[in-house]
Amino acid sequence: MVNQQPRKYHAHVWDEPIILEMGRKGERGISIPKVEKEIEKAVKEYKSYVPSKMLRKKRPKLPEISQPHVLRHYLRLSQQTLGMSLNIDIGMGTCTMKYSPIINEELVGLPQFTETHPFQDERTVQGILEIIHKFARIMCEISGMAEFSFQPGGGAHGIFTNACMIRKYHEIKGELDDRNEIITTLFSHPADAACPATAGFKIISLHPDPETGLPDIEALKTAVSKNTAGLMITNPEDTGIFNPKIDEFVNIIHEAGGLCAYDQANSNALFGIARARDAGFDMCHFNIHKAFSSPHGSMGPACGAVGVSNELTEFLPVPIVTFQDSVYHLDYDRPNSIGKVREFFGNIETIVRAYSWVIGMGAEGLKKVSETSVINTNYLIKKMSNIPGVTMAYPKQNIRLDQVRFSLEKLKKDSGVGTEDIARRMIDFGIQEYFTSHHPWVVPEPFLPEPCETYSKKDIDYWVSIIKYVCDEAYANPEIARTAPHNQSTSKINQGVLNDPNNWAMTWRAHVRKNKRPTHK
Amino acid sequence: MVNQQPRKYHAHVWDEPIILEMGRKGERGISIPKVEKEIEKAVKEYKSYVPSKMLRKKRPKLPEISQPHVLRHYLRLSQQTLGMSLNIDIGMGTCTMKYSPIINEELVGLPQFTETHPFQDERTVQGILEIIHKFARIMCEISGMAEFSFQPGGGAHGIFTNACMIRKYHEIKGELDDRNEIITTLFSHPADAACPATAGFKIISLHPDPETGLPDIEALKTAVSKNTAGLMITNPEDTGIFNPKIDEFVNIIHEAGGLCAYDQANSNALFGIARARDAGFDMCHFNIHKAFSSPHGSMGPACGAVGVSNELTEFLPVPIVTFQDSVYHLDYDRPNSIGKVREFFGNIETIVRAYSWVIGMGAEGLKKVSETSVINTNYLIKKMSNIPGVTMAYPKQNIRLDQVRFSLEKLKKDSGVGTEDIARRMIDFGIQEYFTSHHPWVVPEPFLPEPCETYSKKDIDYWVSIIKYVCDEAYANPEIARTAPHNQSTSKINQGVLNDPNNWAMTWRAHVRKNKRPTHK
Amino acid sequence: MTKNRELVHPYIPNSVPEVTNEMLKEIGAKSVEDLLKGIPKRLRFKRSLNLPEPFLVEMELRNHVEEILSKNKTCKDYLSFLGAGCWQHYVPAVVDEIIHRAEFLTAYAGNTYSDLGKWQAFFEFQSMMGELLEMDVVSLPTFDWGTAVAFAIRMSSRMTGRNEVLVPKIISPERLSIFQNFCQSKRAPNNIDINLVDYDSKTGSIDLDDLKKKISSKTAAVYIENPSYLGIIESNGEEISNLAHNNGSEFIVGIDPISLGILNPPAEYGADIVCGNIQPLGLHLNFGGGVGGFIASRDESKYVSEYPLHLVSIAKTEDKKGFGFGFCSFDQTLYITREKGKDFTGTTVALWTIASAVYLSLMGPEGLRQIGETIIQKSHYAAQTLSKIDNLEIIFSPNFFKEFVVNFDETGKKVDEINKKLLTKKIIGGKNIANEFPNFGNSALYCITEMHSKKDIDRLAAALEEVLK
Amino acid sequence: MTKNRELVHPYIPNSVPEVTNEMLKEIGAKSVEDLLKGIPKRLRFKRSLNLPEPFLVEMELRNHVEEILSKNKTCKDYLSFLGAGCWQHYVPAVVDEIIHRAEFLTAYAGNTYSDLGKWQAFFEFQSMMGELLEMDVVSLPTFDWGTAVAFAIRMSSRMTGRNEVLVPKIISPERLSIFQNFCQSKRAPNNIDINLVDYDSKTGSIDLDDLKKKISSKTAAVYIENPSYLGIIESNGEEISNLAHNNGSEFIVGIDPISLGILNPPAEYGADIVCGNIQPLGLHLNFGGGVGGFIASRDESKYVSEYPLHLVSIAKTEDKKGFGFGFCSFDQTLYITREKGKDFTGTTVALWTIASAVYLSLMGPEGLRQIGETIIQKSHYAAQTLSKIDNLEIIFSPNFFKEFVVNFDETGKKVDEINKKLLTKKIIGGKNIANEFPNFGNSALYCITEMHSKKDIDRLAAALEEVLK
């Protein structure tokens, strides 16, 4: 049944030059407004307003290209990019590659939003403040928290913000000198370790139990101390397994005097099913660009919405949008706030879309999202059984929520073809490569699909059929996967240069300098 | 110098099913507004408003597909379509594949335009009437005519409209019984013959002189008679050669009592250079979707703007937009008008764009368009010389204006590879196939490039290098072109079925009926 | 650096003077004038075009055009009840997204190899329309409904060798005028006479007696619309079909495709050719721009061989593994046989067919059924509500779909006057049909779609009450 | 047909009950509850989410959101003079077109094989920024300017092993607050102290004496902005650079990239690390959403090895015939080494970099020069015009770029009060900085860009005259 024949596929190949090689001197992409004659007369030459040392001497070596050619180039580059909208993007576990409705793109593109300035008088931006405020109320209901801030520009940034609040909390209590440790788990997102570290904390990581995949509660008990500032934890971790003792974890930390931050970037299976606050967490963050359908934008703009319990609202970044006397306000008067983590109010475009998405779903729709996500995942697990070379990590736990981690250890051993080869080979079928897993690879040769509610049963069947096809092929002819991709816009690159100072090149100018002949004609 | 290596190219291959094979029962692409509870109570069941014989019994077999899948499907189809924006679209002679500025797309998408109804009170649509009126004035200046109508939905429709006005003119003069012949030339667009034929005229076509490519003025003198209703002629014809006696042609027709209509669909070389009225024409039409940059839209919406001399304005379709007492009006009170050729006012979206394009060009810009078009064409001719197998038609005329007709007669004789093979093979390099020529193929194995002002010198060089590459290849290995394309979304089709009633299928239902097994899995 | 004198335009790469010069040099010409010498001096335009000062800067161009367009009042800002062949239906965002795609927007005449996707979308349009209509052949549309019917009339005239056609007296005057242009002046040699068939003054449907009287051996075709121009659902389709067929005439029916989720498709009551406007299927009003007229028929050579329009057919690849598309019977178009072709086609409204294909695939059978139900119930609610207003009368109830005629004779006020007052309340009243159909007195054609809420309708009623008192 | 009770949502294909059931059957589960049993009962949410009634119909959803947003007044309807880190520059239509493309909009973490185009656009962004900055290494941006500088400060702290940084007293308070969060509370173990350097009270530029006084062996880096938060062009870049370098400190400069068509790039006066906001390069205001902060440096391992952000490098293919891209020194990010990585990155603002790449390629060197000239001349015209108004004073002229400080002390009116009155004239006045910089009294920061016409500026002046009299 999963022996479906793959459809023919080939990516667009345009062999585009780097834009700095394009155009020719004198061409123009757009005309610039000149100053009016009257202004020209009234003011001096521009140079007289610039200290002479500060006048640019060399023209920047930017390309000079006419408009249709700029457009053509970037349209071609877009065609060489496999967006979620174009494919069965099930492979990117932890990323929740869900449908971003077009209607939301239209709404967020309205000048009533795009042409508003963050420092406008409150009274002139009541519309957008209303959306922020209403969406915060929705997020409170979804999470059980008391207040939200949308300032952080991504999930990691949300975690960093939470770490800053934990820091502030202990600082104000006068305990920061002692409380300098954050506990996390190895299967929590790397940001749950890296961001508190940036905020100045030492990190303790709990390792997963080899049988259950879950962090050991005994290890936690050993880890806590008077140095414990808090817990920053993902759940379900990117194994898709829900930690059933999560509230006990929280209790242990609380008893030790720490705060608990729930990384809910992967919340897609939990809408209306379980809430952070109900498990005792003090704070949490959501990735609005994932479960809340704001598009991933090639890697942002994004939002790591942070929510906190009533006790911690005072620490949230300023301003908070409040509603009083029928008017929305920006409340800056919050003396214990950590201040700003991002200039202005965050990537509010993500909030316009997310508000529109949630309000187009409702409570029933949201729950359907989660239920479908869970059904899809477990259906995929069922379909994946018996593919040669593939095993599910922690098979004793036979149920997963939003995602599931597999291993190609056996395939690798049998054929020499590893998970990165298979990922590259998948693309030859018009399916986005999968995400292996975050490091360290406790599960060897991992991969991590997340078949969220966007994908149909047929999509899942097809995706599994490609995994099977590629694994079968790896046994029959391992060379194909090892040298993949074959039907793509480019072929396998030499990874070596990326860590070699003599060869890496982050700009065209560096590339030209390091290569007598540029790569491309 | 034209021995450039072609860039690698492959079109996107998605192998998409036909949409009727997609989705599954119960899926929904969009939710439909239901009537409010109060309405439900107030009115009867819908069936009671439909005569029972008129109630639909069978559900239409439309597909049932969720929204992300509908989007994905049509995005993929778009990626399998080589729009002008994406390629060096020089080959489509007579089509003026020029840049359609993005800014114009934004303007034409504004609700201030899209949400206006043609029957709104004049006073509520002053903006769009202003654009129509101002653009008509611009067109009058460009052509020398006295008034314009934008009602016709394309070039052929414009020609038909002109034929109807010629008919009306003679009818009102009481001469229609006699004047039932329209003279055209074989190199005028087929619509210059077909449309007046639809309007009830007999057609006389003047053949091109084998040496000059131009219609013979002596033949015209023989053709005219008391039966002559008019002349409908393209100039330059789709050879790119300007007929230097065009005004004499007009005189001869006028003396015979006929009217002269100038097909200016190919006006791209003539802005500010020569005008229809100045050569004596009574009427003309322009393709707004070509020289005036409204995008071709896969084949419309379009506009064949018709302009007439002062004497003929009374015959134009109704309404005409007038400007009086600072208000724009729709003037329907035109007793000699031919009435309507299209419901409402035509594809006014093309006029919004064209107005924006012209006003973004100005007189100097427009002239630059034409001059560049002429330089590009003659540069291309120069570059094309000495490509084996390729000859220019009518080489004695060594200058062309906006386009130029070549012949692959020699290539065909030498290698068996004809112009349709080469056209199919071109696409394997990411270049839109070229247009051969309209029939009959007086010039054997023709092709007809039009390198309008959008294309850079480099584009032309590259285009020519591909022609050369493919012709060289045809000599070396004719099989490649004959079996082309090879890098495309699909391969060579069996043309035979298209004229075979047992096999043609204009709908999926017909296809399924005629094929026990559908084409696609 | 550009000299002030030379305009380097962002849309014209070779307008850079150095490039122009290089190219001229390569050509062997001194200046562009050398290349224009094929145009006799006497025909050369001597002065500069006298055009308004250009807006070369995009920002200023945008401001300029936006400022002009902002003088419009829209059916979004105002509450509009206009229909009459251009109807305000909801356009899903996905539809606009797809037809905005640069690939579809700027493609043109490429064949199935370069433009497979475009062709497939065309074929899918035809296929879904085929399901909606229960017909096997559907064309790519022509400019509008009127032109489609005109072509259908000419097809049937060629098929039957007859030169008279019967069309309903209740018809859009615009459509009728188009027929007249296509059926030619009475004085032209091969004209087709257009005869009008009366309506039943109670129901507004075709007067069968009058039809019987007028049908004859000269009748090439009988044409009806369902719903009609004034919104009436014609229930005698089958009888009319029989009358036509028994007389050797073709039966042509014009429809509003958005009604077909609940209304019987004409093929079911015997139509030979079906025409209509695709505008309700995902197209904006565009001041009347967003229309397109299709022709559909049975899959028989006698029909197929008379189509002037493009017919996209699916075709297998030579290796039989894939498929592509091409034009069926292309030789009968003007492109091959010029004046001997079947009438003409040209650039028409292809992009709109892609919009409609997306629309139909979003809607599906259930969507179309639901929207039909919603529309008919809302329009009847509106009629019911308006009919309660003193002196207002709804003509031809109860069999209408989304449009109905409101008569104001008893109010003593002219429709234009009423509409003017409604405008001040930001309401755009129904289309005045007093001039088009003097028989119906001082009347207006009101249109209700799924976009009108109960509140909207009640607001109209309240406004009318006020205006009329 | 869907039962009323079951919500089949257009975004969720498998919400069709039959499909759900089939899948559950295949899984071997009775209901979804079986699959949720891994969540202990006590943690299960017992009631339904109490959310507002949904708008399941797209048309109604659109109306709802549009209605809310229409309560905003925009910088398009109103004439705005706000800047302060989010500036109103013209966004070319092509930019919006490209970042609207479904491919770019919905891509995410795909590598160079599936997403070559995205990677190339990133590399082109870095490359064009490199040309503008005359620097060989440019990162993909982080969230904003402030975060970029904070990371740069932390980079230099790690490089120098020092833990103090000097930043100008005239700085955006928002930016400063971000630094503070990144440089950590004073109580935290490895904090970096932020010391403010005074300004010259006449010119507004860095007070070199104060800088000399404060720089020490603890100084990891000296940071300045050019133009500064209040618009001033700093002319002592070279001196400051020398001071820093002679002290073994890194020299970090924050810039406004749209100024670099006419202003000297910091690399020319010795900057080691350059940061800034890409918002002027093709991004809408988006209520402050459209920002992004890049880091650039020389191409030396000591810098490259400290970047927390993604660095896209070009790389040849194994067959050497083509090229692709990958992340340089990926191992130092959190993704590989978790808390041992260099700070952190994550999902940031990639789409904005594509916008900026398109913007820079449209503008070219001439476009940037021209826009620089236009802006500086217009802003000086504005300052000149305003300074003629009684009691208004422009502080810190004449060396400013697009922003300048207007002092209202002599008018006896508060900025807020003035701005409120301007609003009634549809003018959004400059940002009130009285609270941020009490030293400058009752002042506002005005911003002028290429979007302001002479008419706009004159209108402001007239309005101010009126408001102040």
Ligand SMILES: Cc1ncc(COP(=O)(O)O)c(C=O)c1O
């Ligand atoms: C669980 C979890 N936490 C945090 C993050 C980081 O989010 P971002 O990439 O927006 O910084 C992710 C992203 O994949 C995640 O899955």
Ligand SMILES: Cc1ncc(COP(=O)(O)O)c(C=O)c1O
């Ligand atoms: C000279 C000429 N006339 C008429 C036409 C017909 O125009 P349309 O395709 O818009 O009907 C064309 C189109 O190619 C043309 O080139």
